[in-house]
Amino acid sequence: MYKQENCRFLKSHEWAFVEGENAVVGISEHAQEEISDIVFVDLPKVGRQVKAGENCCVIESVKSASEIYAPVSGEIVAVNEALSADPALVNREAHNGGWLFKIKMTNPSEVDALLTFDAYKATIQK
Amino acid sequence: MTELKKTALCSACEKAGGKMVDFHGWLLPVQFDSILAEHKAVRENVGMFDVSHMGQIRVTGKDAWKFLQYINCNNIKNTVSCGTYSHILTEQGTIIDDAISFCLSDEEFLVVVNAACIDEDFAWFEKQAKNFDVTVTNESSKWSMIAVQGPKAVETVSSLFPSIPSRFCITEITFDGAKGYLTRTGYTGEDGVEIMLPNDKINALWDALLAKGVKPCGLGARDVLRLEAGYLLNGADADQTRTPYEANCGWVVKLTKENFIGKAALEAKKAAGFASKLTGIVLKSAGVPREKCKVFFNGEEKGFLTSGTYSPLAKGIAVGYISTDVPVGAEVEVEIHARRVPAEVVKTPFYKNKV
Numbered sequence: 001m002y003k004q005e006n007c008r009f010l011k012s013h014e015w016a017f018v019e020g021e022n023a024v025v026g027i028s029e030h031a032q033e034e035i036s037d038i039v040f041v042d043l044p045k046v047g048r049q050v051k052a053g054e055n056c057c058v059i060e061s062v063k064s065a066s067e068i069y070a071p072v073s074g075e076i077v078a079v080n081e082a083l084s085a086d087p088a089l090v091n092r093e094a095h096n097g098g099w100l101f102k103i104k105m106t107n108p109s110e111v112d113a114l115l116t117f118d119a120y121k122a123t124i125q126k
Numbered sequence: 127m128t129e130l131k132k133t134a135l136c137s138a139c140e141k142a143g144g145k146m147v148d149f150h151g152w153l154l155p156v157q158f159d160s161i162l163a164e165h166k167a168v169r170e171n172v173g174m175f176d177v178s179h180m181g182q183i184r185v186t187g188k189d190a191w192k193f194l195q196y197i198n199c200n201n202i203k204n205t206v207s208c209g210t211y212s213h214i215l216t217e218q219g220t221i222i223d224d225a226i227s228f229c230l231s232d233e234e235f236l237v238v239v240n241a242a243c244i245d246e247d248f249a250w251f252e253k254q255a256k257n258f259d260v261t262v263t264n265e266s267s268k269w270s271m272i273a274v275q276g277p278k279a280v281e282t283v284s285s286l287f288p289s290i291p292s293r294f295c296i297t298e299i300t301f302d303g304a305k306g307y308l309t310r311t312g313y314t315g316e317d318g319v320e321i322m323l324p325n326d327k328i329n330a331l332w333d334a335l336l337a338k339g340v341k342p343c344g345l346g347a348r349d350v351l352r353l354e355a356g357y358l359l360n361g362a363d364a365d366q367t368r369t370p371y372e373a374n375c376g377w378v379v380k381l382t383k384e385n386f387i388g389k390a391a392l393e394a395k396k397a398a399g400f401a402s403k404l405t406g407i408v409l410k411s412a413g414v415p416r417e418k419c420k421v422f423f424n425g426e427e428k429g430f431l432t433s434g435t436y437s438p439l440a441k442g443i444a445v446g447y448i449s450t451d452v453p454v455g456a457e458v459e460v461e462i463h464a465r466r467v468p469a470e471v472v473k474t475p476f477y478k479n480k481v
Contacts, residue, residue: 037162039436040412042463058463060414062161062436063346065463084412 001096008114016071026099037062043079072110074103133178134270134325142342150242152179155344164347172276173343181244183237187260200378209294215388221364228296270328275318315355356475363432374404402447406474409442413467422459423452
C-alpha cells in the first residue's frame with residue numbers, strides 16, 4: 001500500500017508517504033527486523049501538534065523501547081487503531097497495515113528534505 | 127574498548143542466526159529468529175542456551191563442605207550428587223553472587239557461578255580458603271556449557287545421556303570420549319539440564335542437539351523466562367547493597383547454621399527490619415515496564431524497577447525495590463516514558479510449573 005519506492009525516509013528509519021495533505025508515517029522493513037517482536041505501540045494522541053524530528057511515539061519490543069520521530073511537522077490527524085490489539089502488525093506489514101499515524105502537514109516542502117528510498121538503503125548498507 | 131570474549135560456541139551461534147551482543151564482556155546471542163518464538167519453545171517444547179560464559183570453581187580437600195557451609199548462607203547438601211542453590215555474602219550480609227554447589231564426593235564440590243562474578247567470586251573463595259584445609263581451582267575457562275530447557279528437555283537429552291539425575295542433582299557423563307557433567311538445573315522455570323563439557327567437545331553436542339530439533343535461544347528469551355519464574359538477575363535485582371531478605375530470597379538464609387559469612391549482620395538487619403524489598407508488579411494496561419522505571423503508590427514515589435519485560439503469559443511484568451509499606455494487591459502506577467501506567471503489586475513468581 002505504501003510502497004518503499006514511493007516513501008521518503010529519515011535516517012532513524014521512519015518512512016513518510018504523502019497522501020494529499022497528509023503524510024502517513026511508519027517504520028522501515030529494516031527497522032522492524034532490527035526491533036523484532038513488537039509487543040506494544042504507544043501512539044501519539046490525535047490532535048497533537050508535532051515538529052519535524054520530534055519524538056512522538058514509542059515502539060516496545062520484548063527487549064527494547066524505540067523512539068519514533070515525526071518526519072514532518074503538523075497535526076496528528078489519525079492513528080492506526082489496529083495496533084492496540086495487534087502490535088506485531090508492524091513486524092508483518094511495515095509498509096502496509098502496520099502504519100503508525102498520519103500527520104496533516106503544515107509545511108509539505110519538508111518532505112523534500114527526507115531521504116529517497118535509494119538514499120535510505122545506502123545508509124543502512126554501511 | 128577491550129575485545130569481547132567469545133565462547134567456544136560463538137561461531138555456531140552466529141551460524142544459527144544469532145544476533146550477537148555484549149553481555150558483561152562476552153559476545154553472546156541476544157536472540158536468534160524471535161524472542162517470543164524462543165520463549166514458546168522453552169515453555170512448550172525444548173530450547174537450548176549457550177551458557178559457556180558461566181563459571182566453575184572446584185573445591186577439594188578435607189574441609190570442602192565445611193568451607194562451603196561457611197561462605198554460603200544456605201545449608202549446602204553434602205550428599206553425593208546433590209546440588210544446593212545459595213547466596214554468597216559479604217561480611218555485611220549483602221549479596222556477592224548466587225551460585226549452585228554440587229557435591230561430587232565427601233571432599234569435592236563443583237560450584238557454578240555467574241559469569242560477571244567469576245573473578246570476584248574466585249578471589250573471595252581464595253581469601254576465605256586460607257583458614258580451611260581446601261584447594262579452590264577456577265576451572266571456568268576449561269568448561270563450556272549448554273542449558274537444555276523445556277518440558278521435552280529430559281526426553282530429548284536422554285538419548286544422548288541415558289542416566290538423568292533428579293532435580294538439582296549432578297552426574298558425571300562421557301561424551302565424544304571426554305568427561306563432563308550433567309546437572310538437572312536451569313534458570314527458566316522449566317525442567318531441563320545443563321551440560322558441561324571441555325571446550326573442544328561442546329560444538330559436537332550443540333550439533334547433536336540441533337539435529338534433534340532443539341531450538342537455539344538467546345539471552346532475550348532467557349531474561350523473560352527467568353523473570354516469569356521469579357529468579358534473580360544478579361547485578362540487576364541483587365548486588366552488594368542488598369541482603370537476601372531484601373531480594374525476596376529469605377528462604378536461602380539459614381540463621382540456625384552455626385556460622386557463615388554475613389550471619390551476624392543479617393541477624394541485626396533482620397531484627398531492625400527492611401525499608402524496601404524486591405516486589406513483583408504486573409501492569410494493568412498495555413506497556414512494557416523496564417528497569418529504572420519509578421513506582422508510585424497514592425501519588426507518592428515508593429521505589430523503582432530493577433527488571434521488567436513483556437511476558438507472553440502475563441503481559442507487562444517487573445520486579446523492583448518497593449517500600450515495604452506497600453502491600454500485595456496494592457494498586458500502584460509505573461512511570462514509563464513520562465506516562466503513569468496502572469499496575470498491581472503481586473507475589474512472585476509470575477509463572478510456576480511443576481519442576
